[in-house]
Amino acid sequence: MEYKKTKNITADVCIVGSGCGGGVCAKVLAEAGMKVVLVEEGGYFTAEDFNQREDDVYQKMYRHRAGLATEDLSFTILTGKTVGGTTTINWTTSLRTPRFVLDHWAKDLHLEQYSYDELLPYFEKVERYLNVHQEPDERHNENNRIVYDGARALGYHAESTGRNVDGCIQCGYCGLGCAYDVKLSANLTYIPDAEKAGAQIISRARAENISVNGVRKTVEGYLLEEQSDTVVGSFKIDAPIVIVAGSAIHTPVLLLKSKLANGNRKVGSTLTLHPTTAVLGVFDRIIDPGYGIPQSAVCDEFMNYRNDRGGYWIEAVPVHPALAAMSLPEFGEKHRSVMERYRNLGASIVLVKDTDSFGSVKINQFGRPIINYTLGDRDRQYVREGLDTAARIQFAAGAREVGTLHARKTIFGSPDEIQRKLSTARYGPNEIVMYSAHPLSSCRMGVNPRTSVVGPDGESHEVSGLFICDGSIIPTSLGVNPQLTIFAVAERIAEGIVGKF
Ligand SMILES: Cc1cc2nc3c(=O)[nH]c(=O)nc-3n(C[C@H](O)[C@H](O)[C@H](O)COP(=O)(O)OP(=O)(O)OC[C@H]3O[C@@H](n4cnc5c(N)ncnc54)[C@H](O)[C@@H]3O)c2cc1C
Known part of the structure; x- marks a missing residue:
């Protein structure tokens, strides 16, 4: 179908999703001088949209109106759909990965890059930037x-x-978005800083397919109406680097739809909740x-x-x-x-x-x-x-x-x-x-291409230039609230991309 509204863009990097993983990548890569285009299915909400009404916010800012569930309906899975991803509607708990988990990754899974000592500077960097206290x-x-x-x-x-x-007034509504602009979620930190560095953020844009033609990749999808999911246009972004950061649920969905990076059938296969x-x-x-x-x-x-x-x-x-x-x-x-x-x-x-x-x-x-x-x-x-x-x-x-x-x-x-x-x-x-509220590990990283989807640098084992950077690549369940881990891992991956390209 032909839509009146179309966007055809060529960039150095196309990022899908704007939560912990997508937000960090957009900022770090744009500040390194790359032309970054980020597409996000959710809206770009601001303080006045966060009206502290459960009925309104769950419908607009939570996936499936907060009703996403396992097939047997035994688990309700809460994730966000906004610029800023789930961080916009999360509860601000910021905890480092437990030491015993990092020891397991480094020693048993041979992910030495993610040992406690290796990850520490990235935790410190994120904590400084987000005023974690x-x-x-x-x-x-x-x-x-x-x-x-x-x-x-x-x-x-x-x-x-x-x-x-920073300056929390203790109203209690973090989960419905911060009406006072004091929660340092990605929509108020990484994303605006990425924009300042030249990144283009396209909200209400849902990626439907990624195709690979030699070195170049094309991300295609639909532009959605602001207040409903009605399709009003389409987009096509060509870039040599694509970073999928749609969360542990929606990253595997996009990869499976695109029939990409799944030769070993591991995409989506190791979800933790x-x-x-x-x-x-x-x-x-x-x-x-x-x-x-x-x-x-x-x-x-x-x-x-x-x-x-x-x-x-x-x-x-x-x-x-x-x-x-x-x-x-x-x-x-x-x-x-x-x-x-x-x-x-x-x-x-x-x-x-x-x-x-x-x-x-x-x-x-x-x-x-x-x-x-x-x-x-x-x-x-x-x-x-x-x-x-x-x-x-x-x-x-x-x-x-x-x-x-x-x-x-x-x-x-x-x-x-x-x-x-x-x-x-x-x-x-x-x-x-x-x-x-913490799905993870559905496209996990690992050193063995037969048992994991991406390597320690976040790049697909199968498709060069295709990265995943979000909760889906976290190697195992953490046992703690995950945002700080995802932010820190994303900082490391983004830094690696800058160094490589
Ligand atoms: C109510 C609630 C409270 C929470 N509280 C905390 C907390 O206090 N501390 C903590 O550590 N964690 C908390 N979490 C979890 C934490 O926020 C998430 O683990 C984290 O944000 C996940 O980061 P991510 O990058 O994997 O994905 P997300 O932050 O979920 O971002 C993914 C984004 O990608 C977009 N997207 C997906 N597919 C597409 C597509 N095809 N096209 C375009 N866009 C797409 C989505 O709309 C979404 O905005 C909470 C979660 C919930 C639901």
Whole structure:
């Protein structure tokens, strides 16, 4: 079909996606003097668009209106669709990759470039640029105090997390985009700096196909209407270097649609989700789980505590009314009575580091993602243990009763009931509500071209000049919130591209 609006551009580099990976690459390559064109399916939103309304923001800025799910509907997967990627709507927790994970990459996977010592300067660079700092004690909100104080009362290690903000007023709406321009997400940092250096950012532009003709590559796709997904035009960008940075879900989708870099059938085959579920405590005092800094404390006592590179950790989760209503069990009158106690709810999440689970991203006949994920026995055991610990932490912080997100109501009236009820509860698909906000590793990097999609420099093993730079290339599950890792790895890859071309 011929569209009136068309863009035909020739560049040195075409980047698809503008989150952690795409944002860093756009800035570093443009500042190195390359002609960079970046296409992003989401809109280029500014402070006035971040109206703190869940109904509006989930529809406009989250993929599939925050309803992307695995095929069996057992996991809801949250990712963003904006200039700035998911960073625009994330919660600002900024943590380095755990040391034991980096040791595994360097020693067992032979990715020496990603050892702790090698990656340290990149972490430091990103942390300086994004003003990552820990919040002082008095700025934890009530919901984070539950994790911080409850864990410490039980003798578990808990600490403040780093955050990428400057002048945060603690409104609590990071997940709906920062209305005050103080969250240092990619839309306010890497992307504007890339533009200052000459990069062209084309928003509402969805890449549909990448083709390779000798050294040159062509990225083709559609221009979308600002307020809907109606196609209003098309684009074609020719460049010798293409960087796919569409996230761990949408990078494999684009590569599979383009039939590229998949001779070994590894594209999309090794998805990790960082499986996440929650406990909710009912308190006599007001908690207001949606207000104040969303995440500022973590209990990391149980990460890798058995030296099996698995385990879990516990964080607070900001719960605004619509999210609470979607997650809470019960229907009708009973649901209403739980919602009436909304302001007294404390919400903690249990995040399990994937070890023996299996995930994949494929595409259907329309090119849409088909996501599958099966929780392994060991990871399921950690889900159960994590719920046990999180419930005890809630009680230690003063909860009157604590419930899980099991389909069959599971509520503890005291800590004595936790173990018994969790041992009879079920953990199969759709028997407990599970989320993922941290999909990773679906096109992982590695030194062996038979078992990985890109090499340590982010370049496809098969197609020279085709790079991937986002959460999809992270070699394994991290066990921690991933943005800082992706930013740091992207800095390294972008620097390598500048050095090579
Ligand atoms: C609610 C929420 C809270 C979170 N909080 C935290 C946190 O506090 N700390 C933390 O470390 N992590 C957090 N995360 C996760 C973190 O933000 C992501 O892991 C990170 O942004 C992923 O970076 P990325 O570069 O892989 O992709 P993304 O940041 O997801 O960016 C990919 C971009 O590519 C675009 N794209 C995809 N396909 C195409 C295409 N074909 N054409 C054009 N554009 C395309 C997408 O629209 C998207 O904007 C959170 C996530 C969510 C959902």
